[in-house]
Amino acid sequence: MAKNFLHNYPDLLCLGKADQYVDEICDMFNQNKIFGGFDYDEAKILCGYMQCYAAPRGYKVMNEGDEGDFMLLVLSGEVVVRKNMDGMDNQYLVEVKAGGVVGEMGFVDSNVRFASCVTTMPTDFAVMTRATLNDLLLQHPRMANKLLLKLLQVMGARIRETVTRLIPEHFGVTK
């Protein structure tokens, strides 16, 4: 599966399995634990399913309109999300810092990338592919429960943030 990913990004530096980032990943998944968080041993198992990579500044990890079967957990650094609007390319949507996720939208429904994601500084991330998630669903369904609940919280926060920050103009509200 990692091959699947590297195939499109042959110039990225592979940092190996995510095992060395268990603490970071554990923290990431324990921010809102209303359905029970990950303990260290679970995070370790989850990390065994992911490969990590280091990208330089200005690296496009996702391109709007492309197919893509993976999502990225940002371990350090930052990614900026930009989208083409009618006649105005590359408009800023949001930035995603360490502890955040990008690519989860295409990851869960196999639509093409809705926006482009580019690193704004040297950035390390863990890759989860759809094949990995399928393995996790089969082999560790309860851990998959926690991962998916976490992604739901990420997406909910995204909807709130998008509407709150970007929409007032739609209704003629001046800030």
Place this chain on the structure above:
Amino acid sequence: MAKNFLHNYPDLLCLGKADQYVDEICDMFNQNKIFGGFDYDEAKILCGYMQCYAAPRGYKVMNEGDEGDFMLLVLSGEVVVRKNMDGMDNQYLVEVKAGGVVGEMGFVDSNVRFASCVTTMPTDFAVMTRATLNDLLLQHPRMANKLLLKLLQVMGARIRETVTRLIPEHFGVTK
């Protein structure tokens, strides 16, 4: 759990367990099956976890800013989603028809309702509470994963729709 819900909506007509809606619920969960859909028997089990209700036209099933530990699967009818913006109350965001979901945002992270939801016609829905989801997570983790993947797809579609329809003005694009 159903009590939990009816407590705040004592005037709603309870239609009983969702068992009579297995076909509708099966269809709802089988629209994008990249991780495997629900079969009829699974949908039946899931339906055993939910109660159904009938609301008249103009009924506010969710009020922006309120706490709420449930989400609704719309079985028939329609719900309109509206939000207060600075100085402009009750602005239209979207409508949700049969086969759609509302309230999943607060349901998964226990934040207050981000918008209000009002029926635009007589509307039947199935209620899933956080307690129900907890039971499902414990008793049927694999089915819970299918439910969560479905909710992720709903939310992803919501982000795409919100950005595409409402945001161009933010960037000064005139439609």
